[in-house]
Amino acid sequence: MKEKIETLSVYQFFTRIPDEKSAREYxxxxxxxxxxxxxxxxxxxxxxxxxxxxxxxxxxxxxxxxSIRTGTILEASNVPLQKWLFATYLMNTAKKGLSSCQMARExxxxxxxxxxxxxxxxxxxxxxVSPFTGTVETDxxxxxxxxxxxxxxxxxxxxxGTVGKQVILGLRERSGKVTATTAxxxxxxxxxxxxxxxxxxxxxxxxxxxxxxxGIKGYNHKxxxxxxxxYVRDNIHTNGIESFWALLKRGHYSTFHHFSPEHAMRYVxxxxxxxxxxxxxxxxxxxxxxxxxxxxxxxxxxxxxxDPSSY
Numbered sequence: 001m002k003e004k005i006e007t008l009s010v011y012q013f014f015t016r017i018p019d020e021k022s023a024r025e026y027x028x029x030x031x032x033x034x035x036x037x038x039x040x041x042x043x044x045x046x047x048x049x050x051x052x053x054x055x056x057x058x059x060x061x062x063x064x065x066x067s068i069r070t071g072t073i074l075e076a077s078n079v080p081l082q083k084w085l086f087a088t089y090l091m092n093t094a095k096k097g098l099s100s101c102q103m104a105r106e107x108x109x110x111x112x113x114x115x116x117x118x119x120x121x122x123x124x125x126x127x128x129v130s131p132f133t134g135t136v137e138t139d140x141x142x143x144x145x146x147x148x149x150x151x152x153x154x155x156x157x158x159x160x161g162t163v164g165k166q167v168i169l170g171l172r173e174r175s176g177k178v179t180a181t182t183a184x185x186x187x188x189x190x191x192x193x194x195x196x197x198x199x200x201x202x203x204x205x206x207x208x209x210x211x212x213x214x215g216i217k218g219y220n221h222k223x224x225x226x227x228x229x230x231y232v233r234d235n236i237h238t239n240g241i242e243s244f245w246a247l248l249k250r251g252h253y254s255t256f257h258h259f260s261p262e263h264a265m266r267y268v269x270x271x272x273x274x275x276x277x278x279x280x281x282x283x284x285x286x287x288x289x290x291x292x293x294x295x296x297x298x299x300x301x302x303x304x305x306x307d308p309s310s311y
Contacts, residue, residue, distance in 0.1 A: 006283065008282040013086065013282075016283070017086070023085050026286075036057065039066050039071035045060040049065065079109065083107050083109070085286060091103075091118065097251040097255045119266060122267070124289050131199060132203065136171055136174070137238045138172075138206070138207045140169050143259055143264070167182065176278075180271075180272050181268065182264050182265045201218040201219065202219070204220045224237055247275070
């Protein structure tokens with residue numbers, strides 16, 4: 001019998017993480033599960049600092065002070081650890097995402113702080129996905145507003161349909177695992193490279209009748225003819241990945257309203273990670289996030305750098 005997934009209520013969350021001390025202990029138990037070590041030189045010869053000034057711990061080997069935040073995405077942040085964990089909880093339990101304005105109201109911080117927190121948490125969720133195997137569905141979609149709804153100065157005047165929209169390529173294993181990425185186009189080069197990078201050779205690959213899937217080698221490739229209104233043939237369909245697109249677009253239109261090009265990949269990763277972690281208990285997802293903060297850093301000046309090539 002399948003075990004029931006434990007989803008924490010807000011009340012249960014604050015019962016487990018009632019204050020800053022418990023939040024710090026939680027982060028420390030995740031990061032230093034095998035014993036506390038210095039993030040500067042990785043020595044285990046560390047001692048506590050009684051008055052916690054300038055920081056709670058000191059390394060006896062390199063003599064540097066450190067805390068649970070040192071060397072992580074939490075470094076140099078004045079936001080309490082309890083709020084970091086609660087923000088992670090809110091993002092994980094909101095199926096269609098949570099806007100920075102709503103996050104600010106929930107945490108009692110400014111919208112600017114909430115926006116930064118959300119993007120940093122998304123950064124911790126961008127962990128590599130192991131190659132897909134078995135039966136895999138592939139598809140592409142477009143995110144963005146309609147040209148006719150844009151202000152005249154913002155229109156590209158280059159046609160209709162997909163003009164001016166962000167291309168997203170996606171894969172979904174029949175087991176439920178998902179990965180997706182932003183792309184410059186839907187040509188054979190982009191699509192074939194994305195598939196070969198993420199799907200193990202020899203796997204079964206299902207797609208629609210998009211011409212860019214034609215000729216892909218190394219897979220048992222079959223397709224359904226969407227242009228001819230064929231959506232399912234025996235076990236061949238792309239309904240799984242399309243259900244992910246539906247969720248992503250609901251989040252885009254109803255929660256965020258807009259994905260800026262320089263941050264679109266982080267939003268896509270958020271939705272994919274939330275779906276991939278949907279079979280985990282809520283507390284496990286918090287633990288995964290707590291472990292992934294190590295070695296990552298995302299300064300505010302990088303977040304606000306509007307050059308997409310810097311990401």
